[in-house]
Amino acid sequence: MTNIGLIAIGAGIAVFTGVGAGLGMGIATGKAVEAVARQPEANSKINALLILGLALTESTAIYGFVTALVMIFTMGK
């Protein structure tokens, strides 16, 4: 017997990782804007670094999302 409600709660907790990713991405973007304001000529370099950093930060949210999906689609059967 599977309990759909518990799976749903677990999936909800799993996507809670988005909070951390959002905070991190916000801080990183803010810092990047500060850096560009201080040194506009380093714009392209900062941009490349920012995108790389955002991708790494975002992956925590994505892991949570994938975990939630796996829970919903494989545990309910």
Added chain:
Amino acid sequence: METPSVGKILVMTVSLLIGAGALFLRARIPLPAKEDATFIPAKKKRNLLMFAGVLSLWVFTGLVLGLFGTGDRTLQVTISPARVDLFGFSVSSSVAIAWIVMAALILFAVLVRIFAVPRFQEKPRGLQLVLETAVEAISNFAKEKFGHENDGLAAYFFALAALFIGSAVVELFGFRPPTTDLSMTLSYALVTFVLINYFGIRKKGVKGRLKTLTKPVAVVAPFKLLSDIAVPVSLACRLFGNMLGGMIVVDLLYYALGAFSVGIPAVLGLYFNVFHPLIQFFIFINLSLTFIGEAVED
């Protein structure tokens, strides 16, 4: 097909009349010269009529398409794609679609080689300009990350990018994109893993590659090994999660709009099927090259 009620027919007729009328009226309004004082009000009027016409025609299209709907719409989302029967073999539908995409890309490449490349000129324009810009961008990027000696790496990542973006665009034709299958993204990531170790071993030898695990102290070796193994997993999950998330958002939109999903999903598709895969794959290449560069440097 259901028989429409009287009210529905009335709404359909009214919206069709309003739409056609507005577009007709818009064509009748003359556009004065740009310096004229009446230019801006006339322009505004034309824009307003255009908006009203398109909106009414959109409502009409949605209502007509709604007549053909079956009524019981359900949202079907699975993380593993359906299986299809291909010449007696049961393969995943993502494999079959990836083969179609590959065939299309190979055909395109052969056609370009036969018809376009011999006609290349000194001053690029048209298709030549597009191709040269794309090739130059990715080769510069690889050089910047990795140094001069590896043009093969740039070519490999360019081919992978073409396959990836081709698979993402397939969704516009109504198929499930193969990139939303974990096995496809995992295979990309495993190739990257092999490349990391290949270049690391080629540069430093097996002993040197193993020695990097014990830097800075020997105690961290298990953790470093673990983080090395985590690289393909994290690459695969990141790509898979992003693509699946985009597909689910588009599916939700189709589900919410129902028969009215004309025009609006195309705008969203521009982001989720073209721009988003492009960015994600840029990140994938970026990370792959960074890891490969990390394995090579001492």
